[in-house]
Amino acid sequence: MTTRFTCRTRRTRRTRRTRTLRVAGAVAAALLAMSACSSSDDSSSSDDSSSEELSGKVTVFAAASLKESFTTLGKEFEKAHPGTEVTFSFGGSDSLAASITGGAPADVFASASPKTMAIVTDKKDNATEPVTFVRNQLEIATLPGNPDKVSSLKDLTKSGLKVVLCAKEVPCGAAAQKALEADGLELTPVSYEEDVKAALNKVVLKEADAAVVYRTDVRAAGGKVEGVEFPESADAVNDYPIALLKNAPSAGAAKAFIAFVRSAEGQKVLTGAGFLKP
Template sequence: MTRSARRTRRTLQVAGAASAALLALSACSSSDDSSSDTSDKSDSSASASSSDKLSGTVTVFAAASLKESFTTLGKEFEKEHPGAKVTFSFGGSDSLAASITGGAPADVFASASPKTMAIVTGKKDNATEPVTFVRNQLEIAALPGNPDKVSSLKDLTKSGLKVVLCDKAVPCGAAAQKALEASKLKLTPVSYEQDVKAALNKVVLKEADAAVVYKTDVHAAGDKVEGVEFPESAKAINDYPIALLKGSKNAETAKAFMALVRSAEGQKVLTEAGFLKP
């Protein structure tokens, strides 16, 4: 074989080897891409499956002061879990507790005080161990512009001033009584209301000059009332516990809603509404 021929043969062999190597790399790359696509699709499918597996209706009994915050969280929950629905019953915590112990169907109870939660948890096997998720502080709701110049809890005892309080059995009413006792003040309201929203509404409708409610309710009312802080409220802060009711028909989804309430996202909604961190 001539030198020129041998040189040509070696060139062809090198070219063939290089081509084979490129084919092998291409095959590996294709395999890796395919594996990556499969993995990504699998992860995406698993995530969707995890999100979609929660379904059915969750019924939440919650203190009236939680209405705005929980309604927002309920919508967020339904958005995250398209197969689930959250329905609420808001009212005075004592009335809600009585309804639950009386057999009213519910999955979650969020109360405005440990005392009213105990009405439910005190019954054997009625609920799981409650957990405090927020706290709330009292504030005076005065008429817009504060025409009566209310600047303290003592000012509510002025003659002729129409003041509304929550019923003493309701957490906001019990807290108001505690603040009044701490101040050694006596106050006779024109009415006792069954929940904090009803007390606030008396001022909104100008049927009363002032009411002792929660900071969160003053915040929710916007310019319909004027809030007046008072130092004695620091001695009557309410813890808000939440618990899963053992008679729940949809415990898994109910637990997921409770997890949202206690999550960073849930706490952000609650603190923006004026609640204090637990």
């Protein structure tokens, strides 16, 4: 009887020890999981706070056609990040690229074509890899009411019609030439302008009867001009790339601004202005 009792007692003790070890192991695993979650949460919280604590002045060189949209985006970005300030230099993409390669201090370059972006990126260590964030299409801007009855690209070749184009070196000018060539048309404008805003302004001031500009600029001008679509514009759609410039004085805030431009919120502002999604 005694021997049987001892064996049973030993088996009972072993069972209890086994259960105790299992429970202890489960508790340890739970504690480790909780620790990992806590660490992950802390890391996430740290990332969030760092994004909220962005600061610095972001200088953006951007194509003239982006003026209205980027001005809006700059204000929204500053509102989301109170420690930041976004300033812009708008103009012809070619002249902006020349300024950057000439040493002008800037954080971000947004160009109206890959060709003008390449002026910067082809120079070693000038910028990070650019990414297309929107596209844009041409339209004819006429005087309000379209008094000259312009309905096609060919109509711009009418005798006596004063037409303005962007300079051929500027993306909107290069796109216009491509559209004209696609239709086998030759056009002699009364002037070539340094950027799309200058070309549009000639019509606004009634110094020209029509200009080939971007549809986003026609929309931005409101009732000051009337837009005329033409099918050849589909053969000359411009991609708009954006890039962080190397040695950017405010690299952290500049990266965040580029991310904001590409975000759903940023794209909503841009497509609302007439830009096409990339």
